[in-house]
Amino acid sequence: MPELRVGVIGTGMMGCEHLRNLMGISDASITAISDPHAEQQGWARHTLGSQASMVAEFTDHRDLLNSGLVDAVLVATPNFTHKALLDDIFETDLHVLVEKPMCTTVEDCLSIVRAQSKRTALTWVGLEYRYMAPIAGLLNELRSGIVGNLKMMSIREHRFPFLVKVDNWNRFSQNTGGTLVEKCCHFFDLMNLAVRSRPVRVFASGSQDLNHLDEIYDGRPSDILDNAFVIVDYANGVRTMLDLSMFAEGGLHEQEITVVGDLGKLEAFIPGNGKIFIGDRMSRSVREVAVPVDPDISHLGFHLGASFIECKHFVDAVLNDKQPEVTVLDGLWSVVVGAAAHKSIDEQRPVFISEYGI
Ligand SMILES: NC(=O)c1ccc[n+]([C@@H]2O[C@H](COP(=O)([O-])OP(=O)(O)OC[C@H]3O[C@@H](n4cnc5c(N)ncnc54)[C@H](O)[C@@H]3O)[C@@H](O)[C@H]2O)c1
Known part of the structure; x- marks a missing residue:
């Protein structure tokens, strides 16, 4: 089975939990990360350990999206950035797992639901409880x-x-x-x-x-x-x-x-x-x-292993053409x-x- 090449956007607390999740999933490989803050780039490198040298680093998520290095992205940036990030991701055919809340307002969530209905790539919302x-x-x-x-x-x-x-x-x-x-x-x-x-x-x-x-x-x-x-x-x-x-x-x-x-x-x-x-x-x-x-x-992370299961199911859904278990409607x-x-x-x-x- 081919490996899914995943990029992680935002490598603060939750992004690093997802890096650890992805490192434990054999069907996925982390190929790129993006974060504008030097300290959190350092957190990512520390988390990736010996894998860090094989992962491309970006400070602007648009460079990651256009790099050709990823099939899917995982968004773990502050809530208020999700809408603009999803808009940029929806310009591509990349699959995405976006952290909760999908957006900060009902209006923005509705806009994402409408946009998702026009695309074929998968969007999964990080509601892992x-x-x-x-x-x-x-x-x-x-x-x-x-x-x-x-x-x-x-x-x-x-x-x-x-x-x-x-x-x-x-x-x-x-x-x-x-x-x-x-x-x-x-x-x-x-x-x-x-x-x-x-x-x-x-x-x-x-x-x-x-x-x-x-x-x-x-x-x-x-x-x-x-x-x-x-x-x-x-x-x-x-x-x-x-x-x-x-x-x-x-x-x-x-x-x-x-x-x-x-x-x-x-x-x-x-x-x-x-x-x-x-x-x-x-x-x-x-x-x-x-x-x-x-x-x-x-690894259990901060969520009793639930975000690991979420990542595992996301990778499986993308590789095997399955529907997302947590949809944009759930996010809305x-x-x-x-x-x-x-x-x-x-x-x-x-x-x-x-x-x-x-
Ligand atoms: N599912 C859960 O249980 C759970 C738990 C905690 C946080 N979260 C969610 O995860 C997201 C991140 O939260 P956190 O606790 O990791 O915050 P954090 O502040 O620790 O990390 C956010 C990171 O995003 C980076 N960032 C900001 N704008 C960016 C951009 N355009 N491109 C790339 N990186 C960017 C920041 O530099 C920072 O490193 C939030 O949406 C939060 O609600 C979910």
Whole structure:
């Protein structure tokens, strides 16, 4: 089987995780990287180790795209750059895996969905939480019907504050799309995936209460929301809720995911200990089920090996002419819920998704 030649655009924290992922995938070879910052170019070289001398380095992504050295690219640049980068990539026939969020606004996501419908090369969005073993296990059990018809889903993320990023781009909502787009598109994607229906109404409350309050950049204070509750109603009657706190370093689990059907309840915890919990209403009992972990995972990275699985499936899809598992529509709908939640907070009212004209 021919190897897929991959270029990585943006070699900060996530780009380097993807370099490590690709180094563990035998069907892929890293042929080029691009980053305008010398320090992050150094991170890439360090990550690539002895392979670095065989990888072309660019400071401008357009030179990488036109180099003839790549069949596919992986985009791991700041959120606010994704739209322009995708526009440039869509001028080529290169396949692309773009990190989440696909874009920072609903309007830009819609533009990408329209553009993708006119191209044949594959576009995959980096919403990899669905591949984390406990979450994949929970979704499998839900699909099996073991808890009956899904009625409610809740996701609690209680974690540490946002890390420092290159040029502190993640301190401003304009750059990220806002916390509920930037971070929580992962959770809205899981909700959309589990519920299998379209969100119709979003009601949220949230604010920036503790984090980054004393951080000022070029005279501008950071404006990143650090806690929220978000309620989402779906067209099929299912309701979901997100409980986000980014000043909860002391918790047992970073994420807790619960789905409740008319027959029972499923619970998964991240990082968890390789198990999920299945509750049965009739017998009022709960049992533990071990969830399988992909034995191919070469390194866990910051996401329990989920971004490795994502890269492996992306490479397989390109080489074997398969459809993407995470599409631009998934990218769009995960951003729609986050954007509507921010609008709900800003305007202190429930927001109907129909307001976006979709
Ligand atoms: N899927 C996940 O779980 C996950 C986790 C973390 C970050 N991310 C996403 O990955 C992306 C990168 O985040 P990060 O944490 O690595 O940020 P980072 O700041 O560590 O790295 C971003 C890098 O992109 C580079 N860059 C900026 N513009 C560029 C351009 N035009 N061409 C090439 N490089 C460019 C910067 O110099 C920097 O090195 C973001 O979209 C973020 O939301 C996803």
